[in-house]
Amino acid sequence: MNILHVCANPKPTEESVSKQLAVQFFSALVAKNAEVEIQNLDLYQTPPPFLSYDAFRGAWNPVFVEGYRATEKEVAALNYAEKQGELFNAADVLVVTTPMWNFSLPAILKAWLDQILTPGVTFSLERDGPRPLHHIRKAVLLVAPGGTYKEDDPRDALTMQFRAAVGFIGISEVDIAWADGQNPLFFADSAQRKQLAVEAAQEIAEEVAEMD
């Protein structure tokens, strides 16, 4: 089984709760299934470009303009999407490690989504909707917000946006380990909250390890 692990956090692990969730997730996963192949994509090491006009035309004009052939410049602008799309399409499970910033995804993660959610890369767009070109069956979010959030909290744009984005290309199963309340100035129980999220991450990892 192939796992694509996308990390959108510039901090060292010892300072990052979401990265610590990732450490626990992957050690539980490998302990249960030593056969898994893990591809790590650190977005701060391999930053996605913002979607350019050339990339936009190269990807979307062939969908909407019959017989459209992308120029060389437009094809070149799709380089990042194509390369990362190959990793994405080789995966069975997507794991994303991320903080919550301003109630949403860090911009670098949104930029990566804008790149890979490209027609001809991870899906084709047909009259009846998007058709996946990947075979990812489950996405896992390992996330750490500073504040606390109730279920379906309208301030939480992160999970809503992530679910909608991957749902668009056919990934409906999203498991979340959610270490909220990580601002120790406001929450005396941030360590307990983190521990609960670690346990959730380990449980999800054990389920992933058993997927065939």
Ligand SMILES: Cc1cc2nc3c(=O)[nH]c(=O)nc-3n(C[C@H](O)[C@H](O)[C@H](O)COP(=O)(O)O)c2cc1C
């Ligand atoms: C730029 C920035 C914006 C943040 N915005 C939010 C926010 O909107 N809501 C929230 O609950 N926490 C917010 N936080 C707090 C982080 O989510 C919190 O520190 C969390 O632990 C970060 O995850 P990490 O420890 O893996 O880096 C923000 C932190 C930073 C640096």
